Amino acid sequence: GAGVSQTPSNKVTEKGKYVELRCDPISGHTALYWYRQSLGQGPEFLIYFQGTGAADDSGLPNDRFFAVRPEGSVSTLKIQRTERGDSAVYLCASSLGAGVGEALHFGNGTRLTVT
């Protein structure tokens, strides 16, 4: 079956520009997560959606980062005034529900490079 889909797979942008990263979760999955992964590190939590609402946005590094999930399916991570330090792989994951044992299913990520 179809897994989590992320587009684009690669994005190169100039410092100061605005970018949007898209995530299509597995059909029927109500929970959606965004993570950021730097080279040689594990994924770092950014934000979690349950349905349409952001249930936990405590991982967003500052107010340049924002994410939406207006219809409870597709999500978009938006980064304003990008900085070189934002360069990383942005991973999206989804899970069927919010149970304690629910494993996250990840997409292959968007590699963002800010020049």
Add this chain to the structure above:
Amino acid sequence: EDQVTQSPEALRLQEGESSSLNCSYTVSGLRGLFWYRQDPGKGPEFLFTLYSAGEEKEKERLKATLTKKESFLHITAPKPEDSATYLCAVRTHTGRRALTFGSGTRLQVQP
């Protein structure tokens, strides 16, 4: 603050040479410990969930075990296709749904 530490950072094995990867955690009440495999350029792929000390789970050449302070991922007679980064993550009693990940162990199995 929840902490997850994985060791070693990198491990090189010969094909057939068994070994173990370690994940130690300091958390305020463990609700689940997760192991993932990540291949270069791919997202993490779920392997196991462990819930309580003494629990073990197996899949092919991999076996995960859990104590009150750490988890081990044992790899028996590894093959080159087992080469990947193995990530450990925890979910805790803080009520936070998100997983907290360690930095991973990069495993290379040489033929």
